[in-house]
Amino acid sequence: MLGIHEGRVPEALKERGVQFWASMPLRTKDTIAGVLVIAGPSYKMLASKQAELVEAFGNQISVAIHNARLFERLRQSEQQYADLFENAPDLYLSVNRQHIIVGCNKHGATMLESTPARIVGQRFTTLCRAERQEAVQAMLDRMFLQGRRLD
Numbered sequence: 001m002l003g004i005h006e007g008r009v010p011e012a013l014k015e016r017g018v019q020f021w022a023s024m025p026l027r028t029k030d031t032i033a034g035v036l037v038i039a040g041p042s043y044k045m046l047a048s049k050q051a052e053l054v055e056a057f058g059n060q061i062s063v064a065i066h067n068a069r070l071f072e073r074l075r076q077s078e079q080q081y082a083d084l085f086e087n088a089p090d091l092y093l094s095v096n097r098q099h100i101i102v103g104c105n106k107h108g109a110t111m112l113e114s115t116p117a118r119i120v121g122q123r124f125t126t127l128c129r130a131e132r133q134e135a136v137q138a139m140l141d142r143m144f145l146q147g148r149r150l151d
Contacts, residue, residue: 009039017041022051024058028066036061097144099124099137 021039025032036058091108093101104119125133
């Protein structure tokens, strides 16, 4: 750590040719994620326009860090949902508008004495008794048409 040097460039950096440095906190929504440090051999290296450009660059870095953190939280949330879906003690099926099963949890497949791979791709009505298939198909059509869930 360089420590506090009251606005002066530390000797160790001066020996390496650094005569000037500027820093900018990289802020995310709630915290400071880091610091952008610009250093060089001359005080004149950052004219007003260049300083504005560095500030804009720092702001973009802050946005990128914030977005990366949001993406990670989303990924964790999706993983948690997938774990809950897969390991639920009930049968969960996802069915598209064409009545094709597009998702089935492991426990549900076990309840159906099958595997998710065998169930996905089948028509939902194949899981119903023959005499109920037409009624179930009509119910699914109404559900999708009205935007309702299956009760």
